[in-house]
Amino acid sequence: MNIGDKIRLLHSKEEGIITKILPNNMFEVEIEEGFGILLHKSEIVAISPEEERRFGNKTTSFVKFGQPQVTANPFEPIQEPKLMAQRGLFVGFLPFNDNLLIVHFINNTDFDLLFSLGIEKTYSYKGIIASIIAPKSAMRVHEVELKEFENWGTFVWQCLFFSTHTHKIKLPFTKKLRFKAKSFFNHQKELPILSKKGYVFQLDENVETEQKNIELIEVTDKEITLQPSPETLSTKKTKTQSKQLTLEAKHEISETKHKTLEIKHKSSEIKLDAQKLREEMLEKKTCASPHKVLSYIKPPKREIDLHIEALTDRYDQMNSQEMLELQLKTFERTLQEAIAVGMPEIIFIHGVGNGKLKQEIHKLLKQNKEIKGFEEAQREKFGYGATLVRIK
16 A cells, blocks of 8 residues: 555545555554544555446445445446546645645546656655556645745656557656745645645646657568578677687787796896885885876866856756755865865855855864965955965
8 A cells, every 4th residue: 555545444434545654554544634543554445446436436345234335336337438638737735734735646637647756856866656646536645844845855756647548649757846935825726626725736737748750660571580680790790800809919918928028038137126126116106196196186266156156057946955065065175176286275255145155164164174274355355255265
């Protein structure tokens, strides 16, 4: 059983939706909107989507003796309806209280939908749920808090359509939603299917789900043959050439080894002061190594702009915490480069803002043993928005 599955209690007539999966085979089940109870796996049974299609909400699998069952005949053939709704996938945020919002996935089409929901942040992605949602239905998939609005991240939806009815092929699609406060609260309206007021966003709007030209590959009897294809012949030819090159290379290696043995034999006749030679070689290596190391590191500029607009073009898709992480990583990397190449000083332009970035930078500088000191940089030029770092 998964979150969002409809269930029925074994020992009563109540039905509900699984909202949380807990340890020891325990489930949190929402019996009515906002009212949840804890139940063991042995106390509930999943409701099949096929049962809902045939009997609707009137059907119950557990009927007391002597009570009449629903008159619907399960053996009566179902007439295949035409697909009417091609579009209509929504995500709805339904207020539970002043802080908590319940996230519902709404399928207002005639397709069964295989879907997944994940949360993407700057350096990570976490899957939340993967399930199948029936046509003309809604499923509770997640919950978020308004006080954590800036840290929600990006909602990533992946959807795959299915239906046994005749229809045009529909392409699967991926849709990313990242919310800003102003646009989010302007989308308040009634949620489809649920008929309750919340915040609604359509997923399949401006999404290409119909493939116009699908490549058709026809296989005929003439194509099924034991004759190698031109690609196969070309591959065999390439392998043959590779073998020849390998043999030639081995031959050259053999000759090289032979010449090396001759050189060793001749050098054995010459007396060398090995200890003196070793000392000279070590002395040369010691002198050369710092210059070689420095040559691989490109000195950074003397003034480093840490404003988020100077670091990335995707800042409009980042929350304040993600921006701060990127700015601090850039600061630490650049500072290490400046220390490595022996720069005497470097200026970091962090701006004024709320002072959080400046505070974190000064905290890191105090902990770095390679730093001689730091101070406000040229107030007439930068005001209080830059720090001059002096390196030992």
